[in-house]
Amino acid sequence: MIEDSDIESWKMLLKGVSFFADFDDDEITLVIKMGEIKKFGHHEYISKENSIASNLYVIIKGSVGIIKQYKKDRRKQLLNTLEEGDCIGEMAILLDGQRTASMLSMNETVVYVIDGLKIRDLPEKTQVKFYKNMGSSLAKKLKIYSSVPKEFM
């Protein structure tokens, strides 16, 4: 739960992040009230692979490593590093609710967290922005693969 006195300072912070760039003042206030802001130190797990979770994370500060562990040899691989403005967890929200990878803070990190189910309770015009920006985040992630020949997909 976020204290009212903190809202103004969080508002400034969120507004500076690309994911929330098209949200107006009232929307930012609502978004802050409906979610949480969490801080992580260096190399802390934000969420683990295969955990059932419906949270959407937006990186406000710092960077987050996306890590996959292979069943065969338990080897861990860093798939991607996401930075300020990127969102995480949108796949689990949009599809079956299972984390397909773990999230590890790579340095001092601040994330905004909202339960994906709560997005439905937001006004339609704010929902549009959430889904549109989640789509943009997915498009960016997909682009990494777009230079690869289709037969390897």
Place this chain on the structure above:
Amino acid sequence: MEITSGEKWKTLLKATSFFSPFDDAELDEFLKFGEGRKYRMHEYVIREKDPSSRLYIILRGRVSIVKDSAMQNKTQIGTLEAGYVIGEIATLLKEKRTATIIASEETFMFTLESALIENMSQKAQTKFYKQLAIYLAKKLKAISLTTAQQTIWLSDWYKEHDRGF
């Protein structure tokens, strides 16, 4: 009874999974701000590097994805069928087309200028962007599931083609 052109397109939209969450009134909105288009075999739908913010959804038929290679040759890198969305990445990220799309057979598409989406009702917009996000999430999941194998294939491919990885 003669079916009007609008109704024909609506029937095609209804049969496509992308449009399944939309009700009749919302499908009418789509056909008001966008349109159905029919392409002949070998007709160009999109040209690589075109600056366009138009979105396409295949309703019936098949298209080829063609990329210009460094040697000035065109290489077919895949085909897409009914249910596939085209141009969603360029639209969301406001970028140029990354490939050329050519109809492989007679193809029916629904196409929409992305700037016009904001004229639609809030409810239809929400559903639309949610459907688009779900579509992208499925695509990304399909890729990430094969990441381990892909990494091996990829490094081989890049070695073979003498490119950095």
